Amino acid sequence: MKYLISIIFLFGIFQTNAQIKKEIDNGLYVNFPSEPEYKTTNSASTYVTKSENCIFMVLIQRNAIPNYAEYVKAKQKWSASEIAKVENSFLDNAVKGKLDYTGNSGKVNSIKVGKFSGREISYSAINPASGERGMRHTKLFLVRDKAISFEVWYLNDTETAEQERDYFLNSIRTQQ
Structure with a gap:
């Protein structure tokens, strides 16, 4: 029994250490399960990586x-209250656009992270890669003049996918 507990403990340590912390914007961080691929254009930037169960973006x-x-x-x-009204209107319209685009x-x-307001969407x-319907989970924030969307797309609808989603989305932090 002690041997099994030791193995589980060591596995947990290795899993935690495997996470890659990235600063997404000035003072805004998230942990990826592996090194993400970074791409940028004039209007947008993306970080993307995946596991067997999820795509993280x-x-x-x-x-x-x-x-x-x-x-x-x-x-x-x-x-x-006027500032909140404008920011909430922007976020609500962004959510509506995302859901309308997917027909869902x-x-x-x-939600809020630090001083940044946002929305959590499931x-x-x-x-598009597999043609299969799957769950998507998003945390969308208004950060200064940027809309920053943290996305998890399920490849497999399993308990492990849920754990990976939770770890990624719950790792979003600000550093003041």
Whole structure:
């Protein structure tokens, strides 16, 4: 019995150490299960990696708020509730666009990481790589002038996939 517990303990240590911590934006971090591939264009950047059970992605859409400099000036005159109303409207429209694009409805919750407001979305959609329907889980944040989306697409709907999803999405942190 002690031998089995020791093996499980060591396996847990190796699993934890296998995680790759990446700074996605100034002070915003996430742990990937393996080294992600990074790609960038003028308007967006992506980090992508996968396991046997899931695809893990971070999509960073730059200039998500048009005329951001004017928005920052206007925010200085607004109350906290007015700022929240504008940010919530942006996030809700982004969620609506994502769900409309996939032709789905989903479960949506308001979330916050550090000072950044966001939405958590769970829905199912067809995986373009396999043609199979699978679960998708997203945490979408408005970070300054960027929309940053942390995505997990299931390749296998298993308990292990759920654990991998939870570890990835729950590892999102800010450093102030």
